[in-house]
Amino acid sequence: MGIMDGTEQATFRLEPGRDGQATLTLTGRLDRDSTASLWRQSTDRLRELRPKRLIVQVGAVEYCDAAGISLLMEYKRILEQNEGQIEIRDLQPQFQQLMALFEIDHQVLPPKSLGPVANAVHNLGRWAADLFSDFTAQVSFTGEICAKLLKTVLHPGRLRRQDTFLMAEKAGVNAMGITALLGFLIGLILAFQSAAAMQNFGAEIFVADLVAIALFRELGPLITALVLASRSGSAFAAELGTMKVNEEIDALVTMGLDPVQFLVLPRLIAAVCMLPLLTMFNLLFGLIGCGVVMTTWDIPISTYIERISAAATLGDIFGGLAKTFVFGTLIAGIGCLRGLQTGTGPSAVGDSATRAVVSGIIAIVVADGVFAVIYYFLGI
Amino acid sequence: MTGEPIIQVKNLTAGYGSTVILKGINFDVRAGEILTILGGSGSGKSTLLKNMIGLTKPLSGSVLIEGVDVVTAEGQERLDVLRKIGVAYQSGALFGSMTILSNIALVLEEFTDLPREAIEVIAQMKLKAVGLQAAAYKMPAELSGGMRKRAAIARALSLDPKILFLDEPSAGLDPITSAQLDELVLELSQSLGITFVIVTHELASIFAVADRAIMVDRESKTIIADGRPKDLRDKSEHPMVRQFFSRRLEKGNA
Numbered sequence: 001m002g003i004m005d006g007t008e009q010a011t012f013r014l015e016p017g018r019d020g021q022a023t024l025t026l027t028g029r030l031d032r033d034s035t036a037s038l039w040r041q042s043t044d045r046l047r048e049l050r051p052k053r054l055i056v057q058v059g060a061v062e063y064c065d066a067a068g069i070s071l072l073m074e075y076k077r078i079l080e081q082n083e084g085q086i087e088i089r090d091l092q093p094q095f096q097q098l099m100a101l102f103e104i105d106h107q108v109l110p111p112k113s114l115g116p117v118a119n120a121v122h123n124l125g126r127w128a129a130d131l132f133s134d135f136t137a138q139v140s141f142t143g144e145i146c147a148k149l150l151k152t153v154l155h156p157g158r159l160r161r162q163d164t165f166l167m168a169e170k171a172g173v174n175a176m177g178i179t180a181l182l183g184f185l186i187g188l189i190l191a192f193q194s195a196a197a198m199q200n201f202g203a204e205i206f207v208a209d210l211v212a213i214a215l216f217r218e219l220g221p222l223i224t225a226l227v228l229a230s231r232s233g234s235a236f237a238a239e240l241g242t243m244k245v246n247e248e249i250d251a252l253v254t255m256g257l258d259p260v261q262f263l264v265l266p267r268l269i270a271a272v273c274m275l276p277l278l279t280m281f282n283l284l285f286g287l288i289g290c291g292v293v294m295t296t297w298d299i300p301i302s303t304y305i306e307r308i309s310a311a312a313t314l315g316d317i318f319g320g321l322a323k324t325f326v327f328g329t330l331i332a333g334i335g336c337l338r339g340l341q342t343g344t345g346p347s348a349v350g351d352s353a354t355r356a357v358v359s360g361i362i363a364i365v366v367a368d369g370v371f372a373v374i375y376y377f378l379g380i
Numbered sequence: 381m382t383g384e385p386i387i388q389v390k391n392l393t394a395g396y397g398s399t400v401i402l403k404g405i406n407f408d409v410r411a412g413e414i415l416t417i418l419g420g421s422g423s424g425k426s427t428l429l430k431n432m433i434g435l436t437k438p439l440s441g442s443v444l445i446e447g448v449d450v451v452t453a454e455g456q457e458r459l460d461v462l463r464k465i466g467v468a469y470q471s472g473a474l475f476g477s478m479t480i481l482s483n484i485a486l487v488l489e490e491f492t493d494l495p496r497e498a499i500e501v502i503a504q505m506k507l508k509a510v511g512l513q514a515a516a517y518k519m520p521a522e523l524s525g526g527m528r529k530r531a532a533i534a535r536a537l538s539l540d541p542k543i544l545f546l547d548e549p550s551a552g553l554d555p556i557t558s559a560q561l562d563e564l565v566l567e568l569s570q571s572l573g574i575t576f577v578i579v580t581h582e583l584a585s586i587f588a589v590a591d592r593a594i595m596v597d598r599e600s601k602t603i604i605a606d607g608r609p610k611d612l613r614d615k616s617e618h619p620m621v622r623q624f625f626s627r628r629l630e631k632g633n634a
Contacts, residue, residue, distance in 0.1 A: 032540075036493035065540040067494060070501040077501075097571035102505040108516045345521040346476035 010034035012042045020052030020084075024075070027060040030068025043074055052084045059090030068095075069102050077107070141337050145268065148261050163266040171232040171267075172274030176281060179227055183282035186219060187211060187289025195293065204297050208304050209311035211290040215283055216316040222368060224279040225327035228271065229360035233335035236267050237356035240339025241349040249340065264336040271332035275324040283320075319380045323371050330363040386411040386543060386575050387432065392441035394424070394431045400439065401427045403601040407594055411542075414569055414576040416590040416609070418624065423598040425579045426470075426547060432577065433467055433545055434458070445543070463491070466536030470547040472528035474520035480507065480531050481516040484538045491539065506534040510564060526557035533564065543575045544568070550582045562588040583627065595621055 010028035017023060024042070028034065046054070056075060061068070072088060079086040091099060114122055152159050190211050198207050240263060243249050252259050287308065294304045338356035342348045385408035392405040401424040409415050419425045430436045432443050434450035442449045448461050474483050484503040488494060494502070507513045510530040520528060529549055536544055546565075550558035562585050568574050569589075580586060586593055586609050593612060595605040597620060605612050605621040613625035 032492045032494065035498065036495070039495050039498050066502050066505055066537075067492070067498070067540075070498055070505055073501050073505065074498065094573075101509050101567065101571045104501075104504055104508045104513065107501065107504055108513055110517045345519075 010038055012038055014042070014045050014049065016049060016051065020050075021055070022049060022051035022053070023055045023057060025057040025060070029063040030061055030071065031063060031065055032067045035067040035071050039071060039074070042071070043078060046075060046078050050082050050084070051079075052082075054079055054084060054086045056086065056088045057090060058088060058095075059092075061092070061095070064092075064095045064098065066098070066102055069099055072099070073104060137341070138337065142333065144260055145264065145333060148258070148265060149268070152261070152265055158261065159269070160262065160266050164270050167267050167270035168274050170235070171228065171270055172278060175227060175231055175274075175278060178231070179224055179278050179282045180285040182223055182227060183215075183220070183285035184289040186223060187215065187286035187291075188293055189289075190214060190219070190286075191290040191293035195297075204294075205299060205303070205307060208290065208294060208307040212287065212308045212312045213316060215286040215290075216312050216320045218320070218368070220283040220286060221279050221320045221323045221327065222364070224275060224282045225324065225331065225364045226361060228275055228278065228328065229331045229335075229364060230357055232271060233331045233356045233360040234353040236332060236335030237339040237342075237352045238349055240264075240336055241342035241352040244340060244342040245344065245349060259340065264332075264340075267336055268329065268332040272325055272328040275328035275331075276321050279321060279324045283317075315380045319371075319375055323368065326367050326371075327364050330367060331360050334360045334363060384411050385409065386446060387577070388444040389432065390442050390444065392428075392431060392443065393439045394427050394436070394441075395439055396427075396436075400601060402431075402596060405441070405596075405603060407603060407606065409543075409575060409577060411575055412569070412573050414565065414578065414589050414591045416578045416580055416586050416593045417596065418581060418586065418593050418605075419596040420581070420598060420624070423596045424601070425581075425596060428596060429545060429547055429577070429579050433465060434461070463539055464541055465543045465545060466539065466541035467545045468529065468532040468536045468547065468549060470551065472520065472532040474528060474531055474535065476520050479517050479519060480512065480523070480534075483520070483531065484535050487535075487538050503538070506537050507531070509537070509568070510534045511560075526553050526561070529553065529561065530564070533561075537568070540572075541574065543577065546576065546578045546580075548579055548581075550580060550585050555584070558582060558585060559588070561585075565589050581624075583625065595624065 010026065010030055012027075013025045015023045015025075024046070026038075030038075054075065056072065058064075058072075076086050088099075113119065191207050194207050194210050195204060198204055198210075240249070243263070249259050249263075252262055291301065291304055295301065335356045338352045338359070342352045387409035389405055389407050389409075393400060393403050394405075395401040405428065417425050417428060427436070431438045432450070434443070434453075437451055442451055444450070445461050445464060448457060450458075450461055453461050474480070475486070478486070481500070481503050484506055485499045488499045488502060492499075504513055504516060507516055510533055512527060512530050512534060515523060515527060515531070520531070523531060533544070533546070533549070536546075549561055549565075553561065565576060565578070566589055569576060576589075578585075578589070590609050592607065593605070593609045594603050595612070596602070597604040604618050605616055607616075609625070612621055616622055616625075
């Protein structure tokens with residue numbers, strides 16, 4: 001008794017014979033669609049039957065493409081697994097050519113992955129090794145930058161001034177809008193949120209103290225640095241990364257131009273010069289935002305200004321601004337380093353940009369913590 | 381090679397914006413033919429190819445693939461046309477985040493109901509046909525230039541197209557790899573009856589594989605030669621064509 005099944009376009013019939021022999025007859029069109037419908041049924045039945053010898057009759061196949069050939073390959077594989085033999089009969093000559101071109105004698109298996117435990121150990125080891133090599137890279141990069149910065153200070157003519165100004169424009173001037181907007185909103189929100197607590201004591205006027213000190217000492221520099229890290233740190237990494245991928249960095253090196261001197265220093269100097277200015281801009285708008293809230297409580301502007309100058313000392317302002325020089329160095333340095341570390345492949349540049357922002361933000365926050373400790377001991 | 385015309389380019393004017401690169405081009409590609417498109421740098425070979433596969437819209441004129449206009453086809457009709465063609469891009473254009481096998485399996489997964497193991501077998505078969513089966517689980521970045529081009533051809537073959545477009549398949553390859561690629565084209569043409577449209581300027585490759593060559597010219601913006609490569613080399617009246625095939629600069633014509 002035979003089993004027959006299939007679709008309108010293609011059918012198969014599996015007939016068990018004597019001595020573990022079986023005949024499988026395929027008819028119709030073996031294209032992508034019909035093969036897809038035949039595949040499961042026919043291979044399942046074949047696995048159930050486990051013939052020792054299979055004769056595949058394909059004389060009545062009118063059309064066959066790679067999908068059809070793959071079905072024959074699968075039959076062959078199943079028979080081999082069961083240590084059976086297979087014979088493909090009456091394949092039309094044009095399909096024989098196809099078979100010859102596409103026939104595979106074995107399937108290449110995906111590389112074996114380690115077991116879960118071994119994998120975890122492997123990953124841990126790799127992570128530690130990467131962390132260490134990343135650390136050494138950062139140290140040597142910092143040293144290189146310092147040495148070249150010193151050289152540039154001694155010979156200012158060697159700095160590419162035009163590039164530096166261009167970078168300052170991109171990183172600084174073009175970021176003014178967003179910095180101002182963020183400053184204004186933060187001042188506004190901070191004043192509004194702290195008002196709720198202050199109003200309980202009828203001490204609205206002290207919102208000015210709170211906002212001014214918070215902005216000057218922490219929020220202003222931090223938020224502006226985050227803006228720079230996400231706007232320009234990523235841009236630096238992407239620019240240098242693209243140059244690396246395009247072998248432009250190699251071209252600079254073979255021309256005898258030092259990539260650090262040529263590309264990194266202009267960006268670094270631009271970022272370090274622009275960040276304090278941006279921060280001041282941010283602070284100004286933060287105070288304006290706070291002032292807007294204060295005026296809605298009928299506190300005169302003059303009182304507000306008086307309050308601020310009484311509350312915040314010059315130490316607060318300069319302590320905050322001093323941090324931005326360090327933040328700027330970190331952002332530009334990390335951005336450029338990540339750019340120069342870019343690997344190969346299409347996602348490399350994107351990865352570098354992401355890493356630049358992530359490590360930039362971490363570095364900013366860590367540095368901010370260090371400053372907090374230093375200022376505490378210095379009594380600023 | 382006297383098949384039916386499978387591609388008809390009718391009165392095609394192509395360019396970008398207001399720059400016209402090709403003007404009033406007419407030619408047919410017959411089924412089963414290996415056609416090469418030749419021309420100097422900047423003559424519009426790649427533009428012509430991009431217009432033929434519907435990637436850029438021509439300024440005017442039409443391109444018919446088996447009677448369907450690739451320019452105006454939309455929806456299902458457009459998908460049907462696209463399934464008849466395979467394109468191997470100049471730099472391979474393999475998806476860098478996937479293994480070679482997944483690159484080939486992608487369209488099979490998207491457009492067919494074949495079970496996973498069938499897709500895997502088919503993908504490995506295609507790779508075997510281009511001699512790359514061992515690299516199935518490698519990433520594109522791990523392959524050499526020649527291997528990437530062969531992988532791109534395997535990917536173009538994944539839906540069993542009737543027509544295969546190759547953009548400068550042998551550019552940047554060594555002569556041996558380039559010859560292997562020619563061999564592959566001939567093999568695919570003979571066993572699968574695929575029609576090939578190949579943009580190239582490798583002379584050796586042209587003589588090895590092409591049934592017919594057309595040459596586009598930057599100056600006149602039209603086809604200046606159409607015929608068997610040998611005939612073009614030996615009998616062409618056009619000085620540009622003779623120069624191209626003999627690789628010489630003719631005096632007073634540079």
